[in-house]
Amino acid sequence: MSFPWKVPADEEYSKHPKLKKEDVQAIQEWIKSTDYLPKIDDEMVCNFLYACFYNVEQAKKTIENFYTYKNTMPDFFDNWDPSIKEIQDAINNVLIASPLPETDNDGHRVIVCKLNDTNTELFNYPACVKWILMSCVYSLWARGIQKGYVIVYDATGFTMSHLLKCSLTNVRNYINYGKNASPIRVRKIVFINTSPVVKRLMTLVKPFLSKEIIEMMSFHTDFESFFANVPKTGVPEDYGGEAPAMIDIHKECVRTIMEHKEWIVAEGKVRADDTKKGGKSKKDKLDGSFKRLELD
Incomplete structure (x- = not known):
């Protein structure tokens, strides 16, 4: 195809x-x-x-x-279909994730990810990551090569209960994907509205992080300090800007990607x-979730 x-x-x-x-x-x-x-x-x-x-x-x-x-x-990567229930539940209820309509002042494309509903019963970490990866692939098709990407994680509402629902294997796999397999040039990884939970998460995953990734990271207890580097016309209104609210930007992104569902499904099969291949591909497996680690 x-x-x-x-x-x-x-x-x-x-x-x-x-x-x-x-x-x-x-x-x-x-x-x-x-x-x-x-x-x-x-x-x-x-x-x-x-x-x-x-x-x-x-x-x-x-x-x-x-x-x-x-x-x-x-x-x-299995069941790479944005119309399946787990993805629909994530993008309609749990997750907001989309590129902003304009680049930042350095010319980098900004992708914002945050929780929509903070109910931990609804939180499905693999489904959220799957959607983010689908969105990135669609961005390659639609925008071509970008100068760089800034990934922004808004930690509002992210609690220890959310962290405890994440498996160690999936968290490490997401980090390894970003380090070793990403087809986009990530320049910054930004956490806004951070809390002690984010600090604890970083302590737990630090052994999986490369020096290069650590140097990309920055942490902000508010959102103003980050969005000062994005033109007001490209900042969502819920972050003090003039662009539509983040939820509306997300919904438009969802609508557009759903229109290309057949290509997303096909890409998952490539x-x-x-x-x-000589030898068998190794599936790394870490037992349990963060519940097994000392979180005090």
Whole structure:
């Protein structure tokens, strides 16, 4: 299936002079030589190359991880269909997650994630992550290569009860995906409206974090200090700006992605063929959830 790339590879080359067609072709030849990696569009290769700062070897590793993790992280990649109940429950009731309508003052695309309903009985961490990953893939199709991304987690209403519902395996997998397999160039990871729960979470996951990721992180007890770097016209009204409320931006994002449901489903099936790969893909498993850790 041909995916809905709004920005073709030739246009990406003209926008980003360091992005070389010969590097994309070299990676495509390498993909063919592996036998177990799927065929992917040049546009997707361009995104990986840009995310890896044009380093061909690093892009190869990232591509391999991306398509292999789809097999080893089933909670995030199996049933990649935004219309299934677990995703619908998440996006209609629990989660608000969407890019803002404008970039920040540095030209970075800002994605805001927050809880809509703080009822812990409704909270489904894997479903929330799955939607965020779907949204990121759609952003690649719709916007093309972006200068960079800023991921903002609004911790309002996030409690220890939410944390205790997260499995250690899934939290580590999400972190590993961000470190090793993301096709977008993440420049900052920002936590706003933080609380002692966020501080405790960071203490628990720090062993999984690389130095590079830690250096990307910043923490704000309010939201004003972060949104000062976003034009008022691009800041949601519930954060003091002139754009529509975050829930309305989210609903529009949901509507648009649902219109491309068939492509999202198809993308979920594009993955490595473990039967052709030497050895078996390892599924990391950490027992239990944060309940098993000392949280005092």
